[in-house]
Amino acid sequence: MNVFKFMVPEIIFGKGTLGLIGESARRLGATKVFLVSDEGVSRAGWVEHAVKHLKQVGLDYQVWTEPTPNPKDYEVERGKEVYLDTGCDAVIGLGGGSAVDAAKAVALLATNGGKIIDYEGVDKIERPLPPLICVATTAGAGAEVTQFTIIVDSERKVKMTIGSKSLVPDIAIIDPMVLSTIDATLTANTGMDALTHAIEAYVSVAATPITDVLALKAIRLVSSSLRASVASRTNTDAKNAMAMASLLAGVAMSNAILGAVHAMAHPLGGLLNLPHGEANAILLPHVMRFNMIACMDRYADIAQTMGVRIEGLSTREAAEKAIEAVERLCTDIGAAQKRLADYGLEEQHILELSKAAAGDVTLITNPRDATVEQIADIYRAAL
Numbered sequence: 001m002n003v004f005k006f007m008v009p010e011i012i013f014g015k016g017t018l019g020l021i022g023e024s025a026r027r028l029g030a031t032k033v034f035l036v037s038d039e040g041v042s043r044a045g046w047v048e049h050a051v052k053h054l055k056q057v058g059l060d061y062q063v064w065t066e067p068t069p070n071p072k073d074y075e076v077e078r079g080k081e082v083y084l085d086t087g088c089d090a091v092i093g094l095g096g097g098s099a100v101d102a103a104k105a106v107a108l109l110a111t112n113g114g115k116i117i118d119y120e121g122v123d124k125i126e127r128p129l130p131p132l133i134c135v136a137t138t139a140g141a142g143a144e145v146t147q148f149t150i151i152v153d154s155e156r157k158v159k160m161t162i163g164s165k166s167l168v169p170d171i172a173i174i175d176p177m178v179l180s181t182i183d184a185t186l187t188a189n190t191g192m193d194a195l196t197h198a199i200e201a202y203v204s205v206a207a208t209p210i211t212d213v214l215a216l217k218a219i220r221l222v223s224s225s226l227r228a229s230v231a232s233r234t235n236t237d238a239k240n241a242m243a244m245a246s247l248l249a250g251v252a253m254s255n256a257i258l259g260a261v262h263a264m265a266h267p268l269g270g271l272l273n274l275p276h277g278e279a280n281a282i283l284l285p286h287v288m289r290f291n292m293i294a295c296m297d298r299y300a301d302i303a304q305t306m307g308v309r310i311e312g313l314s315t316r317e318a319a320e321k322a323i324e325a326v327e328r329l330c331t332d333i334g335a336a337q338k339r340l341a342d343y344g345l346e347e348q349h350i351l352e353l354s355k356a357a358a359g360d361v362t363l364i365t366n367p368r369d370a371t372v373e374q375i376a377d378i379y380r381a382a383l
């Protein structure tokens, strides 16, 4: 068994738990909260809802909704200025992966200073962050429980992965009620992100018995509930199951880390501003085929967990069924129905993208070593 540690925030899960945001912030010693969210979450009414609960406990606050999908370096650096200028002493991230990642980056810069690029990589953060609460408004990103933030370097047009246990929020709130305002496309994309987290964590070279249990449970929940969650905004059982799947997959991937799908999706998101979950959904079957020789038995487990009958099949046949099950799920929910070329990817981009993917920290835990040329071939297969 490898030596490992396991990081997790305090987790508050369940319908209506968004209402605990104020008392959670008070408990951490906050007096003025910097509430980071985005326009979409604000339009859906959740920022107003959160502010009501901050006021209820007498907390002062500053709302900041400037981060865009795939948050940029200059956005979070401006956010830090607003945080400091308005005298805040705690950060709340309320949103999907983008708003939560932006909140983490603002909190990092608020006490550590400098530019966000200074922290690219692992364990570069030296000073503690202000109290940090993250609230998930989508079921998939998992950023509310992870030790990572992903920020676009606008000059290089790549997503930087920043990893440190300092980025694990103090408190993560997961309230399935907020999923009722998300449309079918975002539900499908974020659900595929959760499935990708679970699959990459399960086959990661850093997987542990703890992350295995979480990843398999997440795969089971996505397989049984994502279709129903995409089909109806009001199916509360499906929303609860997907909120739990996202949470479990998030904790699994924060600790087992990820693999080639995320390593390849990050530069794609930086170059094309492609939604992260859609990039994952397009790449996942191709990366699974590439990784097959490294982890056939684990793919067979995934097939079985996704409801495939594997009795009488060889390990290889069962592993191939896992890839088919992923593709069938994508077809059913309308994910990955386009190719990368439809989003503007051209052959001339592939070498640069492949070099960026080869240098992404999430590639380190991929079960099969991948050269730049092999990564380029996977991009071409999805072009």
Ligand SMILES: [Fe+2]
Residues within 6 Å of the ligand: 141, 193, 197, 262, 276
């Ligand atoms: Fe992801």
